[in-house]
Amino acid sequence: MTTLAFAILLVASLAAYALNRRAATGIRNGGARLHSVSNYHGLFALLLMLVPVLVVILAWLVLQGSVVNAVVMGALPDGTLTELEKGQVDLILAEIQSISGGRIFGQPEPWKLAAAERLTELRQLAALGLVLVTALLCLAIMIFARKKVSAEFRARQGVERIVSGLMIFCSVVAIFTTVGIVASLAFETYKFLRLVPLSEFLFGLNWEPQIPIRADQIAAAGAFGWIPVIVGTIVITIVAIVIAVPIGLLSAIYLFEFAPKRVRAVAKPLLEILAGVPTVVYGFFAILVVAPAIRIFGASLGIPVAPNTALAAGGVMSIMLVPFISSFADDALSAVPRAMRDGALALGATRAETVLNVLFPAAIPGIVGGVLLAVSRAIGETMIVVMAAGLMANLTLNPLESVTTVTVQIVTLLIGDTSFDNPKTLAAFALGMMLFLVTLIINIFALRIVRKYREAYD
Amino acid sequence: MDDLRAINCDVDTNATKISARGVQVHYGDTHAIKDVDVDIKERSVTAFIGPSGCGKSTFLRCINRMNDTIDICRVAGDIRIDGDDIYDRSIDPVQLRARVGMVFQKPNPFPKSIYDNVAYGPKIHGLARSRVEMDEIVERSLRRAAIWDEVKDRLHAPGTGLSGGQQQRLCIARAVATDPEVLLMDEPCSALDPIATAQIEELIDTLREKYTVVIVTHSMQQAARVSQKTAFFHLGSLVEYGDTDDIFTNPRDSRTESYISGRIG
Numbered sequence: 001m002t003t004l005a006f007a008i009l010l011v012a013s014l015a016a017y018a019l020n021r022r023a024a025t026g027i028r029n030g031g032a033r034l035h036s037v038s039n040y041h042g043l044f045a046l047l048l049m050l051v052p053v054l055v056v057i058l059a060w061l062v063l064q065g066s067v068v069n070a071v072v073m074g075a076l077p078d079g080t081l082t083e084l085e086k087g088q089v090d091l092i093l094a095e096i097q098s099i100s101g102g103r104i105f106g107q108p109e110p111w112k113l114a115a116a117e118r119l120t121e122l123r124q125l126a127a128l129g130l131v132l133v134t135a136l137l138c139l140a141i142m143i144f145a146r147k148k149v150s151a152e153f154r155a156r157q158g159v160e161r162i163v164s165g166l167m168i169f170c171s172v173v174a175i176f177t178t179v180g181i182v183a184s185l186a187f188e189t190y191k192f193l194r195l196v197p198l199s200e201f202l203f204g205l206n207w208e209p210q211i212p213i214r215a216d217q218i219a220a221a222g223a224f225g226w227i228p229v230i231v232g233t234i235v236i237t238i239v240a241i242v243i244a245v246p247i248g249l250l251s252a253i254y255l256f257e258f259a260p261k262r263v264r265a266v267a268k269p270l271l272e273i274l275a276g277v278p279t280v281v282y283g284f285f286a287i288l289v290v291a292p293a294i295r296i297f298g299a300s301l302g303i304p305v306a307p308n309t310a311l312a313a314g315g316v317m318s319i320m321l322v323p324f325i326s327s328f329a330d331d332a333l334s335a336v337p338r339a340m341r342d343g344a345l346a347l348g349a350t351r352a353e354t355v356l357n358v359l360f361p362a363a364i365p366g367i368v369g370g371v372l373l374a375v376s377r378a379i380g381e382t383m384i385v386v387m388a389a390g391l392m393a394n395l396t397l398n399p400l401e402s403v404t405t406v407t408v409q410i411v412t413l414l415i416g417d418t419s420f421d422n423p424k425t426l427a428a429f430a431l432g433m434m435l436f437l438v439t440l441i442i443n444i445f446a447l448r449i450v451r452k453y454r455e456a457y458d
Numbered sequence: 459m460d461d462l463r464a465i466n467c468d469v470d471t472n473a474t475k476i477s478a479r480g481v482q483v484h485y486g487d488t489h490a491i492k493d494v495d496v497d498i499k500e501r502s503v504t505a506f507i508g509p510s511g512c513g514k515s516t517f518l519r520c521i522n523r524m525n526d527t528i529d530i531c532r533v534a535g536d537i538r539i540d541g542d543d544i545y546d547r548s549i550d551p552v553q554l555r556a557r558v559g560m561v562f563q564k565p566n567p568f569p570k571s572i573y574d575n576v577a578y579g580p581k582i583h584g585l586a587r588s589r590v591e592m593d594e595i596v597e598r599s600l601r602r603a604a605i606w607d608e609v610k611d612r613l614h615a616p617g618t619g620l621s622g623g624q625q626q627r628l629c630i631a632r633a634v635a636t637d638p639e640v641l642l643m644d645e646p647c648s649a650l651d652p653i654a655t656a657q658i659e660e661l662i663d664t665l666r667e668k669y670t671v672v673i674v675t676h677s678m679q680q681a682a683r684v685s686q687k688t689a690f691f692h693l694g695s696l697v698e699y700g701d702t703d704d705i706f707t708n709p710r711d712s713r714t715e716s717y718i719s720g721r722i723g
Binding site: 261337339340341342343344345346347348349350353357358361362 | 522524527529552553554555556559560562564566567568569570578579582583629632633636
């Protein structure tokens with residue numbers, strides 16, 4: 001039925017387009033001078049129908065489920081739902097829904113069967129209503145649009161208004177999605193902070209979140225200090241950035257200034273392939289190649305190295321970041337006017353001096369922006385660290401020991417049993433919130449730096 | 459300081475500073491300069507004029523080997539400064555460019571302070587042994603470029619904050635700071651207003667006391683005002699070369715005449 005509604009809309013809009021276009025062409029052929037080309041008259045009708053009706057259909061589909069559910073639950077025999085918690089009410093609703101879907105388990109009470117029947121009826125009614133409303137709306141708009149066609153009608157401006165409305169709608173969707181994500185994070189974080197005090201979370205030095213969810217589970221007593229986790233993230237990020245920044249920058253400078261054309265033509269795409277390697281692949285590269293290599297090397301020097309090290313995870317992450325940094329640096333260097341280069345070369349500077357003393361300072365804002373974006377990527381990177389870093393939250397700054405990161409902990413907390421009234425599960429949201437705040441601050445910082453230096457150098 | 463002996467000397471008695479023979483330049487498949495011979499006198503201003511795309515800037519950039527920085531550009535023939543072949547293997551283009559300074563069409567100060575802009579050349583070539591010496595070089599260069607009085611109180615302000623004409627004079631100061639013998643100017647006034655242009659032209663006239671100046675210009679009035687010798691380029695060839703007065707009053711070639719009377723643009 002939903003498909004039918006969409007089909008009606010599509011056919012009706014195309015029909016409206018043809019109708020208005022034809023009417024406008026008719027007026028023109030009659031000798032009048034049109035304000036807008038007949039194509040715009042058609043487009044005006046098309047958009048006038050497509051956009052609002054589409055919004056109505058989508059809104060209907062979003063709201064239909066909850067409205068129907070509310071009606072069904074409201075019509076249950078008196079007293080069935082009193083003294084029940086929200087979770088149990090949800091369970092009853094789910095059962096009714098599965099009965100109406102034809103999946104009957106055991107012998108449900110007769111009132112449930114009746115409710116399921118009502119649910120099926122209501123759903124059919126709603127679908128029918130949707131088709132009917134769509135058809136009526138389309139018809140009304142078609143008549144309205146057709147009446148608008150005249151020589152003076154400014155269909156061009158009309159199209160413009162509808163298109164800009166569409167663009168506003170799309171940006172509002174994007175903004176509201178962001179707001180929604182942040183709000184849900186904030187809400188769950190608030191629930192977490194009611195169970196675990198903020199001071200313990202922010203300043204606690206122990207992270208042992210695997211507490212029992214059901215009574216029969218045997219697990220740790222629980223400690224929710226995020227310090228060891230964030231320190232792990234910071235250690236791995238520092239390792240990654242310290243390796244990636246020099247490699248990325250120097251390779252960018254080489255490719256930009258020194259590499260012969262043929263080398264550049266091959267090397268640049270090769271470097272960019274690195275950015276396209278799935279992080280899972282980096283992950284097993286880290287555990288299968290890099291971590292053993294570091295361990296063997298450490299053993300040969302007599303240094304004890306853990307099987308999962310921050311160095312392995314950070315090192316492999318740095319490979320992922322190299323193309324990121326180098327393409328940012330390359331763009332920034334290319335954006336420096338050629339006149340700067342010529343000026344330095346004409347003074348007798350060598351190519352290296354030109355790049356380091358003149359181009360590089362002028363390109364700094366772009367480069368710093370790129371590096372800070374790489375930092376936020378390193379902080380948020382999940383797959384490599386899930387595979388290559390450890391799970392134990394050691395509070396250490398030694399990159400040769402096993403550490404865990406915020407992202408790894410979020411993954412492990414949400415795998416397996418979850419329960420949204422238990423601090424173990426809710427802790428994942430609190431960590432997510434903190435991660436969001438940290439990357440947000442870094443991004444704001446990056447934008448600030450870029451903007452500040454851009455003003456100074458233009 | 460050997461400034462004194464240069465003043466007001468007659469150009470024709472000067473020695474030849476730059477001598478080019480059979481210079482050919484190719485940009486990829488384009489033959490940009492065809493067999494150019496020219497002798498440029500020491501301590502004089504020589505103007506290159508000609509319609510757009512005639513190769514005058516390309517030829518200018520051969521003199522300090524700036525064309526080397528363009529991958530597809532090939533230079534053949536013989537260019538000598540003081541008798542030394544500048545395309546010889548033994549010549550380091552980096553050293554050459556310290557001897558042959560260049561000023562560009564658009565002022566291009568580095569995004570650094572005024573002081574650092576001027577000090578950059580001396581610094582990379584190790585011309586100053588101490589901070590005091592560097593200060594002297596900077597002051598002398600800025601004075602030579604007739605901009606010292608305007609910037610002496612804000613030497614550490616960014617060079618990009620100056621007006622267009624001041625920026626161009628800063629670039630001239632930057633170019634003379636390495637103590638070059640030759641100064642190449644590629645349409646140095648084309649991005650400037652008339653007042654700034656007049657200031658630069660006046661400056662060019664004083665620069666010839668110490669330097670051999672070669673200037674590319676689109677303005678024939680400018681060539682007539684500042685130069686002693688003028689070369690007219692057309693379609694990559696040097697059509698006519700001689701004393702500026704002769705070229706403008708009594709051109710020998712019909713193409714030169716057409717150009718200076720405005721028929722070739």
